[in-house]
Amino acid sequence: MALPTETERAFHAHDHSHCLHEGLARAEELARARGLRLTPVRRRTLEILLREHRALGAYEVLEHLAADGFGRQPPVAYRALDFLVANGFAHRIQRLNAFTACAHPGEDHQAVFLICRECQSVAEAPLDGPRDAVEAASDALGFRLERVSIEALGLCPQCAQAA
Amino acid sequence: MALPTETERAFHAHDHSHCLHEGLARAEELARARGLRLTPVRRRTLEILLREHRALGAYEVLEHLAADGFGRQPPVAYRALDFLVANGFAHRIQRLNAFTACAHPGEDHQAVFLICRECQSVAEAPLDGPRDAVEAASDALGFRLERVSIEALGLCPQCAQAA
DNA sequence: GTTAATATGTTATACTATAACCGTCAAGGA
DNA sequence: TCCTTGACGGTTATAGTATAACATATTAAC
Structure with a gap:
């Protein structure tokens, strides 16, 4: 079997610090290229999402941010998350x-999210x-997609095994 | 051009009372066939959803129900909606x-929802x-779909025209 | 350096959803 | 028939998610 792809890795044990550093580096680069401001809160928010292959609620993110000395009111988290989603660094599930880091920032892709309910x-x-x-279905109906x-x-895979 | 299909009709002017009666009749029949209890609140809730080709929030549904003499607390609406969704009479968007009546109850189908943001x-x-x-993607990853x-x-179509 | 725009923080509030409890009523067995 | 049981629908209370509106600070542009 070939080396696991990034998608396959998501469901298996792997070096998180790799994801983290790689992900942050790519984001920095993209932001620079596009003139976006990846400010401290935004960067830290992305870091929080990258650290887990898991969807985090806004209030969960907020707890982390507050613990790190950022604001502790909901808009702080929502604004950072909105920025990340709007610019393709994260997705809303x-x-x-909840929110999760984008695995392919800057690549303009369509994706399916496989969500473990456990x-x-x-x-x-x-x-x-x-x-x-x-x-095709949209065109047929005159819907502007x-x-x-x-x-x-x-x-x-893990939770299916356990069940 | 052929007669419009049910899906095409959704985005165009048409006889709502047809949808309504047809939809209710099908639901009654299905419920009887499956031994489900389509009680007054549930039936009325479905009626409310059928009356519009639109997603309604739970609290919006609740207002209608309350106006009709049913309970006026959130669980009343949520329970009826949960019943309808669980049994394929409605979908959650x-x-x-928000919630919308199912266009094809009892047919065990996969669907895409085209949502107008206007x-x-x-x-x-x-x-x-x-x-x-x-x-296929799930199988490849060991995900139990x-x-x-x-x-x-x-x-x-209408809102696209207007814009 | 001043100005304008953007970003961060706050308080307050709106919107969405569920937990827990109680009375009613219909269906089935003694 | 009567009793039990379980589903239903109603309530109060509260949890969880999201945004409006405003003040301060920072950044970027001129």
């Missing part, structure tokens, strides 16, 4: 009212077929 | 924290391709 871990699998199908979100609920 | 109208388009692709939800955000 609708089903969980442990909240989230894997982001690139998947372009569905987007095309939805586009802007964004598609695909979320799959189930059990990750 | 994650992105809007007027909240929702069309439910049957679409099986994506489900298969997600299944249970449910897939696909939501598309954009503008319905």
Whole structure:
């Protein structure tokens, strides 16, 4: 078997510090290239998300931020998260009212999120077929498509094993 | 051009009372066939959803129910909505924290929801391709897939025209 | 260096959802 | 028939999620 892809790694033990440093480095670079301001709160927020392959609620993120000396009121977290989502550094997981770091920032991709309902871990699998199908359906109905979100609920390999 | 399909109708003017009566009749029948109890609150809740091709928030539904003499506390609406969703008479639209009547109750289908971000109208388009692709991705990762939800955000024909 | 725009922090509040408890009522068995 | 049981629908109270509005500070542009 080949080396695990990034998506496969999400559901298995691996070197988190790699994800973290790699992810932050890519974000810094992208932000510079696009003239975005990756300020301390925003950077720290991304760091918090990267540290886990898991969806974190806004209030959970806020606790971390507050502990690190940033503001302790909801808008602090929501604003940083909104910035990250708007610029493709993170995604919102609708089903969980939660947020997760983007595995492929800057790549303009369509993805499906595989969400474990036991442990909240989230894997982001690139998947372009569905987007095309939805586009075709939209065109047929005169619907002006802007964004598609695909979320799959189930059990990750570990939790499936345990069950 | 052929007669409009049910999905196409969703975004165009049409006889609502048809949707309403047809939808209620199908629900009654299904409930009887499956031994489900479509009680007055539940039936009325479905009626409220059917009356609009639009996602309604739970509190919005609650207002209608209260006006009709049913309970006026949130659990009344949430319980009825949960029943409808659990039994395939309605769907939850994650992105809007809202609910909409199912266009194809009892048919065991996968669908994509086309959500207008202006007027909240929702069309439910049957679409099986994506489900298969997600299944394939899940298998490859050892993820035990249970449910897939696909939501598309954009503008319905009317609102696109207006913009 | 001044100005304008952006960002961060606050307080207060709105919106969404569920827990826990109680009375009612219908269905099935003694 | 009567009793038990379980589902339903109503309540109060509270938990969880998100944003509006405003003040201060920082950054960028001129």
